[in-house]
Amino acid sequence: MVDRLVNSEANARRISMVENCFGSSGQPLAVPGRVLVGEGVLTKVCRKRPKPRQFFLFNDILVYGNIVINKKKYNKQHIIPLEEVKLESLEDDGQLRNGWLIRTASKSFAVYAATSTEKQEWMAHINKCIEDLLRKSGKKAVAEHAAVWVPDSEAAVCMHCKKNQFTVLNRRHHCRKCGAVVCGPCSNKRYLLPNQSSKPLRVCLNCYDELSLQKMMNNSTAYKSDQMVSADSSGEEDSDEDDENNRSQQSFSEATVEQVNIVYILKTILTNIYNDLVS
Ligand SMILES: [Zn+2]
Numbered sequence: 001m002v003d004r005l006v007n008s009e010a011n012a013r014r015i016s017m018v019e020n021c022f023g024s025s026g027q028p029l030a031v032p033g034r035v036l037v038g039e040g041v042l043t044k045v046c047r048k049r050p051k052p053r054q055f056f057l058f059n060d061i062l063v064y065g066n067i068v069i070n071k072k073k074y075n076k077q078h079i080i081p082l083e084e085v086k087l088e089s090l091e092d093d094g095q096l097r098n099g100w101l102i103r104t105a106s107k108s109f110a111v112y113a114a115t116s117t118e119k120q121e122w123m124a125h126i127n128k129c130i131e132d133l134l135r136k137s138g139k140k141a142v143a144e145h146a147a148v149w150v151p152d153s154e155a156a157v158c159m160h161c162k163k164n165q166f167t168v169l170n171r172r173h174h175c176r177k178c179g180a181v182v183c184g185p186c187s188n189k190r191y192l193l194p195n196q197s198s199k200p201l202r203v204c205l206n207c208y209d210e211l212s213l214q215k216m217m218n219n220s221t222a223y224k225s226d227q228m229v230s231a232d233s234s235g236e237e238d239s240d241e242d243d244e245n246n247r248s249q250q251s252f253s254e255a256t257v258e259q260v261n262i263v264y265i266l267k268t269i270l271t272n273i274y275n276d277l278v279s
């Protein structure tokens with residue numbers, strides 16, 4: 001069906017309508033070979049609460065945005081290349097029904113459809129587009145995906161120390177590696193996650209330890225092969241506002257992070273040797 005629509009006037013008209021709805025806040029979407037496969041409203045789980053978003057499935061990208069005026073005006077456009085996408089069905093859980101995860105290397109999140117039929121249709125169409133794309137390009141599906149952020153409301157206390165209670169002053173932070181909601185002291189380290197950003201990002205102490213160990217075990221060449229360009233790096237509504245400030249104050253160079261890691265690993269090894277001697 002997609003192939004039949006490629007050069008059709010109806011397809012061109014529909015794509016230009018989507019462009020018009022985003023106006024100057026969006027990117028040009030008309031590209032040779034691109035087909036608008038479907039569109040609809042899905043509820044996207046954001047940091048604070050689930051929000052309705054207009055989604056457009058093209059044969060090569062998934063586009064979504066905030067609804068300003070239904071069917072007329074959208075903004076905050078996000079574009080996700082489908083080649084990077086992996087879907088994961090979610091079990092129904094109370095009010096949250098007909099959901100699935102949209103996972104990419106740089107960002108992952110949950111969406112919910114109104115009915116189970118809609119869910120099945122969305123998932124089948126997206127998966128079909130991904131399959132066709134990968135088959136045409138001969139590329140492999142992306143193996144590593146960004147963590148899905150735990151919504152703020154699901155954590156009253158820090159998920160790492162299990163002690164620190166969140167308040168207006170004691171703010172929630174998200175580990176960029178595992179998505180857990182953690183307190184400041186339990187996420188005072190930064191680590192370079194090349195799929196998500198060129199700058200070191202906030203990680204929890206667990207992930208920091210794990211990543212440091214992994215890095216020590218992998219040689220540096222294996223690590224460099226991870227570097228991928230992230231196409232959807234905006235995600236403004238999902239970011240820790242105060243992280244922006246922290247990041248600029250603490251934007252370590254890669255070398256500094258490496259040095260810190262080596263010192264940390266040495267410390268860990270020494271502690272282990274000491275423990276062995278004492279016990
Ligand atoms: Zn904590």
Ligand SMILES: [Zn+2]
Pocket residue numbers: 175176177178179180203204205206207208
């Ligand atoms: Zn973590």
